[in-house]
Amino acid sequence: MSHHDKPAGRKSEGWEPKIVAIVCNWCTYAGADLAGISRIQYPPNVRIIRVPCTGRINPFYVVKVLQAGADGVLVSGCHPGECHYISGNLSARRKFATLKSFLNYIGIEDGRTTFTWVSASEGERFAQVVKAVTERVKALGPATKLVKKLRDADVAVAK
Amino acid sequence: MEKVEKKLREEAKKLLAEKKVDVVVGYEAGTLPLTATPVFITAPEEADRLVWNAFCHHNLAKYVHDLISANRDSQKRLKPEDRKRKVVGVVTKGCTSRSLVIHLQERQYERLDLSILGVPCTGYVDRRALAEKLGGEEILEGSLDGANLKIRTASGEKTIAVKDVLAANCVTCRFNNPVISDVMLGEPAPAMNPAAEYAEIDEFEKLSPEERWAYFQKEMAKCIRCAACRQACPSCYCRTCFAEQSMPQWVGISEDPSDTQVFQFMRMYHMVGRCVDCGSCVSVCPMGVDLRKFLKKLDKDCFVLFNQRAGEKIDFPAPLQDQRMDDKEDFIFNPGGGH
Structure with missing residues (x-):
């Protein structure tokens, strides 16, 4: 098998998914912090990007993350009604409802993208979410759709 | 259709003569048979170039936006009181009117910048579907005869029903008439088959x-x-x-x-x-x-x-400009259910 077909070494035995979590500063990031302070264990597969509010997340972030080769994307913010900026998460909810539906429609697996709410007091829930998302993505295997593969081809040529 | 066309020319002529609009964006006969092309009419005597038929497929809202924003940009250095509004008259079918509504919802220009000449629409001919029906043969001559197209190609005369070559979006259209207009030309057209949308x-x-x-x-x-x-x-x-x-x-x-x-x-x-x-x-x-x-x-x-369709209601925010506490959220992930 050439490097062009599959991203090198990703389907091997010890494969661990890479999950990008885009979370809001006021709720989920604090929730993740609480999970840390409380020493709650959760899988280390998640890379966290902190943004001021879920309303600030350009839907393009999610698509770019998928294109860059992440196996899963998690977006999380304050529960509806608890937004620091009053309604940022409500705008985000409309954007993500349509974004997820459209991603599913073109054939991206449902488990690749996850949207949820975790408040600052829900450290336990944050760990639970990350665990569940990691399991879901693991079951799906490495991402192949929408992923930019040219980089791997370049590596192959360089070799 | 001919009646609408006649009224359209009269109305455009009137608007231009009374200086109520600076330009009328509409359609004129294309250079090839059975086509129409966008036209910008600025003098009343030119209004007779306007046509309205089953070949007018362009969404003219695009040109309205271009014209108004170009006019605004050209006056950036003038004092606000010296700036002149450019009023655009636009021949508007259902889809064009919804695009205008979207522009208005998104505050691209004001309603005062527009004079909307509403026309009823029964769908337009899909160029590709027509070419397929003719087996790729070139149309040498063509005319619209009621609900049929009379076409002469190298291999002879052909008659094709307009409804067989309508564009896919027209076949299931529910907005056959403009949702907003200043003047409606002709009787409203019936909806197509929106149930199969x-x-x-x-x-x-x-x-x-x-x-x-x-x-x-x-x-x-x-x-x-x-x-x-x-x-x-x-x-x-x-x-x-x-x-x-x-x-x-x-x-x-x-x-x-x-x-x-x-x-x-x-x-x-x-x-x-x-x-x-x-x-x-x-x-x-x-x-x-x-x-x-x-x-x-x-x-x-x-x-x-x-529960909204794009550009359907003018006094309503666009779907992604708006939000509700009780929006559906079945897609929200909930491990263990509830919190």
């Missing part, structure tokens, strides 16, 4: 994700990224398109298929609650990419989730 989408949704992905890949592989779809789309009016931004560079310029897929995906996703299904992108695509299969899904979602 989402039939194609429902069918596609039933396929497995792998089948859908295969179809998406196949269609996007045709795309040469000429951006004709964007240029023709009345909702694509950003000064700098995300596709051309370099800081950050949203869309890669490599030949990797994912770059094209991401460009198309995001251009289409920008149309949530903004695509009026006018068919402009489809009709200008040189590669025949099945864009409607995807764009119509956004329209369906918008209706299912937010």
Whole structure:
């Protein structure tokens, strides 16, 4: 098998998914912090990007993350009604409802993208979410759709 | 149709003579048989060039936006009190009117900048469907005879019913009349077959994700990224398109298929609650990419989730400008259920 077909070494035995979590500063990031302070264990597969509010997340972030080769994307913010900026998460909810539906429609697996709410007091829930998302993505295997593969081809040529 | 055309010319002439509008954007007969092309009429005596028939497929809202923003830009250095409004008269069918509503919702210009000449629409002829019916033969001469097209090609005379070559978006259209107008020319047209509007989408949704992905890949592989779809789309009016931004560079310029897929995906996703299904992108695509299969899904979602159709109501915020506490959130992930 050439490097062009599959991203090198990703389907091997010890494969661990890479999950990008885009979370809001006021709720989920604090929730993740609480999970840390409380020493709650959760899988280390998640890379966290902190943004001021879920309303600030350009839907393009999610698509770019998928294109860059992440196996899963998690977006999380304050529960509806608890937004620091009053309604940022409500705008985000409309954007993500349509974004997820459209991603599913073109054939991206449902488990690749996850949207949820975790408040600052829900450290336990944050760990639970990350665990569940990691399991879901693991079951799906490495991402192949929408992923930019040219980089791997370049590596192959360089070799 | 002829009656509407006559009234349209009279009305345009009147508006221009009374200086109520600076320009009328409409359609004139194209240089090839059975075509129409956009025209900008600025003098009353030119108004007789206007036509209204089954070949008028362009969404003229695009030109309205271009004209008004160009006029505004040209007066940037003038004192506000010296600036002049450019009033644009526009021949408006159902889809064009919804695009105008979207522009107004998005505060691109004011209602006062427009004079809307509403026309009833019974659908337009799809150039590709017609070419297919003729087996690719060149149309030497053609005329519209009631509900039929009379065509002469190298192999002889042919009669084709207009309803057999209507564009896919027209066949299931529910907005055959403009949703807003200053003057309505002619009797309102009946709706087509809106009940079957989402039939194609429902069918596609039933396929497995792998089948859908295969179809998406196949269609996007045709795309040469000429951006004709964007240029023709009345909702694509950003000064700098995300596709051309370099800081950050949203869309890669490599030949990797994912770059094209991401460009198309995001251009289409920008149309949530903004695509009026006018068919402009489809009709200008040189590669025949099945864009409607995807764009119509956004329209369906918008209706299912937010109970709104793009550009339907003028005194209502657009779906993604608005939000409700009780919006549907079945897609929200909830491990262990509830919190």
